Amino acid sequence: MIALIRYMFTVLLLSQRHLAPLLLFVGLLAVLTSSDSGPLAATYGSVAGAMLVCSVWSTMALIGLEDPTHRSVVVVTAGSRLRVLLGSVCTALLWCLPLTAAGLVLPLLFGSHTFTAADAVLGVEAQLTCALTGIAIGVLCSRLLFRRQGHALVASLVLLLAALLGRGVSPVNILLGDLQNASDSADLLGSTGVLLVVAAGVLAGAVAVTQAVGLRRN
Template identity: 35%
Template sequence: MISLVRYLAADVLRGQRYLAPLLVFLGVLGMLFSSDAGQPLEAYSGSAALLYPITAWTAVVVATSEDVVRREITVVSAGGWSRVLTAAALVAVIFALVMALVAAVWPVVTNPHPYTVGEFFAGLGAHAACALLGVGVGLLFARPVFDSIGRTVLAVFSVVVLTFPLGRVTPLGWVLDALGHNRMTPSVLWAGVVGAALVSAAVVVGARRA
């Protein structure tokens, strides 16, 4: 599995399609924290909200990095769709968690308000939860669930756009509400659990659809 993860990660990096979401992510982070973003946890709400669509986008990039023929060869060589999808999910989660770490560290360096260790780790946990939610949404509608990249993009975009107006009805809303009120609640942990469940469900559904 480790060699498969390394192969898929190298393939994504070689393809360079990850640069588009990465540059958007870094550019918006730079704008968010270019001045005083507010109290520590409250300041994290913007970057956590940003991380959700960006990691969904990145997950789609990971899931579609190989063309159809190459992916079939990888599936045969790896021993089945389940192993390939699990490896792809791990790659997407790793990329997402790295971005979550960057988003959590950025305001600690640039924000004039001092951060305690507890606030930093609370913010990191909130970002990780949003990152997992994004990866889960991205993978649920990517290949092999949807073979068409157009359908994948439309489905992921629709879900992401519809999530925000629903507010506290969604796990993402739980996290943003907690950050917006400058406090942490158990709902943030539950949002992370839901995100991990979505990632696992994407692997199971994808393997059945393949």
């Protein structure tokens, strides 16, 4: 699995398809957190929202790098379709880790905040919750399920809006609501940790659905 993840990560970097979502992430952080001096919990809510969009885009780009023929070769080499799908998910999550670090630091440079250990933990939890949810959406809207890019784009936008705006529909909506109304990061560490676990479950479900549909098609 390590070799597979290394291969996929290398292909993603060489393709340069990571640049567009990366620039979008940094741009959103600059716009949403510039000159901000409010509570860091609310600021990290904005950062987490940017992570959601970026993780969806990055995952769809990663899975869409290979045409069906090339992917079949990778599947044969790796041993199974599930192994390749899990490798894609792990690679997407690995790509989100340096973005998470940037999401912690850049708001401190763009704005004026008092930074604590609780803020750091909350920022990581919030961004990973959105990253896992975004990867789940990216997997469901990838080339593995949608042959036409236009259909995949529409589906991803619908799921993004549902995740952001649907009350109680996704851990992201609950998370962002909690962060916007919080004044102390320490008060949210427990509930945000629970939402992180829920987001991991959402991703596991998305992988299971994608794998089941892929097996039926083949």
